[in-house]
Amino acid sequence: MKTEIIRIDPGQPEQYKLDYCGAVLRYGGLVAFPTETVYGLGASAFSDRAVKGVFEAKGRPADNPLIVHVADYAAAEAAGRFTGRRQRELFYALGAEFWPGPLTMIIKKRRIIPDSVSCGLDTVGIRMPSNRIAAGLIRAARVPVAAPSANSSGRPSPTCFEHVLEDMYGKVDVIIDGGECSVGVESTVLDLNSEEPTVLRPGAVTREEIARVAGECGEYGWFTADVNIDKPRSPGMKYRHYAPKARMLMFSGAPEAVRRTILSRLRTEKSAGKRVGVLETEEQICYYNEADILLSLGPENAPEAHAQALFGALREFDAAGVDVIFARALKAEGVDDAVMNRMFRAAGGTVLPAEQ
Numbered sequence: 001m002k003t004e005i006i007r008i009d010p011g012q013p014e015q016y017k018l019d020y021c022g023a024v025l026r027y028g029g030l031v032a033f034p035t036e037t038v039y040g041l042g043a044s045a046f047s048d049r050a051v052k053g054v055f056e057a058k059g060r061p062a063d064n065p066l067i068v069h070v071a072d073y074a075a076a077e078a079a080g081r082f083t084g085r086r087q088r089e090l091f092y093a094l095g096a097e098f099w100p101g102p103l104t105m106i107i108k109k110r111r112i113i114p115d116s117v118s119c120g121l122d123t124v125g126i127r128m129p130s131n132r133i134a135a136g137l138i139r140a141a142r143v144p145v146a147a148p149s150a151n152s153s154g155r156p157s158p159t160c161f162e163h164v165l166e167d168m169y170g171k172v173d174v175i176i177d178g179g180e181c182s183v184g185v186e187s188t189v190l191d192l193n194s195e196e197p198t199v200l201r202p203g204a205v206t207r208e209e210i211a212r213v214a215g216e217c218g219e220y221g222w223f224t225a226d227v228n229i230d231k232p233r234s235p236g237m238k239y240r241h242y243a244p245k246a247r248m249l250m251f252s253g254a255p256e257a258v259r260r261t262i263l264s265r266l267r268t269e270k271s272a273g274k275r276v277g278v279l280e281t282e283e284q285i286c287y288y289n290e291a292d293i294l295l296s297l298g299p300e301n302a303p304e305a306h307a308q309a310l311f312g313a314l315r316e317f318d319a320a321g322v323d324v325i326f327a328r329a330l331k332a333e334g335v336d337d338a339v340m341n342r343m344f345r346a347a348g349g350t351v352l353p354a355e356q
């Protein structure tokens with residue numbers, strides 16, 4: 001397939017370009033576009049055929065549903081419906097606080113949304129992105145836009161145009177070159193159909209922030225959840241994901257203990273002729289000069305910086321051809337809950353205790 005690359009100004013998106021890309025979506029084409037979280041691979045949520053094309057371009061398992069992106073509440077209500085007044089009020093209260101932005105809310109699906117979007121579930125995840133290109137594109141498309149992250153399935157999500165180009169060139173109609181994603185990890189996925197609203201996937205909107213609006217908020221408990229279970233509440237949770245090609249080993253414990261453990265493991269790997277990478281915070285990275293490649297997550301106390309850096313770093317390790325990546329489990333507070341969730345899954349769902 002011939003892929004067109006269209007550069008759009010992220011600060012002031014050119015309307016004629018948005019109109020063109022919107023038409024491509026409306027008539028059943030695939031368009032990769034930036035959002036504030038990660039780049040998405042969009043298709044008209046009304047087109048079964050286009051949506052199937054998304055699964056094909058990504059190599060995505062057929063049981064992992066897509067999020068539907070909207071530009072206004074009318075479109076949200078066209079895609080999903082509420083089970084009662086309480087749920088409707090909650091949806092709008094959360095929307096007033098966090099939309100447009102990195103929050104996806106799951107409600108019951110309407111029949112107009114094809115089963116290919118929801119993978120047979122009777123629910124649909126809906127999100128109103130804040131990125132100006134994303135918002136303008138969805139508005140111009142005049143259809144709700146089903147979009148997973150624009151990476152090949154299993155690879156780290158793309159946080160800039162170059163990542164999308166790597167994975168999607170030749171497989172989609174248009175790739176928008178629209179700059180870097182400001183958040184860097186995917187949206188918070190919140191289930192509104194359970195007893196209490198429940199976070200299925202942590203993201204930039206934290207559980208504490210949601211609880212402040214909703215009065216309560218549960219979580220899926222990803223740290224203890226087995227990534228290999230068959231029927232998780234969010235199908236996406238079961239896949240080893242965000243994975244670099246290298247083996248990733250994640251250690252928990254006091255920074256000094258982790259440092260000793262990683263250094264001793266690192267030397268063993270190096271003497272076996274392996275290429276080694278270390279992913280650490282700015283404060284810790286200086287201890288690992290023996291590694292082949294060192295990448296920083298930013299300052300220790302800057303979770304937002306960690307979120308921005310993570311996926312790009314995983315791709316850089318791939319490009320550098322390392323065999324093993326060592327990393328430390330940070331305190332899962334604020335957005336670091338989302339960052340640790342992604343790292344945990346990149347590490348295949350295991351955290352090793354540092355040796356004492």
Ligand code: TXA
Nearest residue numbers: 037039040065066123124125148149186187234235236
């Ligand atoms: O920030 C984001 O959410 C990005 C941008 C492009 O918006 N999109 C994204 O989509 O990350 P994707 O497909 O990579 O991840 C969607 C997640 C998956 O884990 C999927 O299983 C879950 O949301 N999901 C979607 N619909 C669901 C539903 N009806 N019930 C439970 N989980 C759902």
Ligand code: MG
Nearest residue numbers: 148149157186
């Ligand atoms: Mg994804």
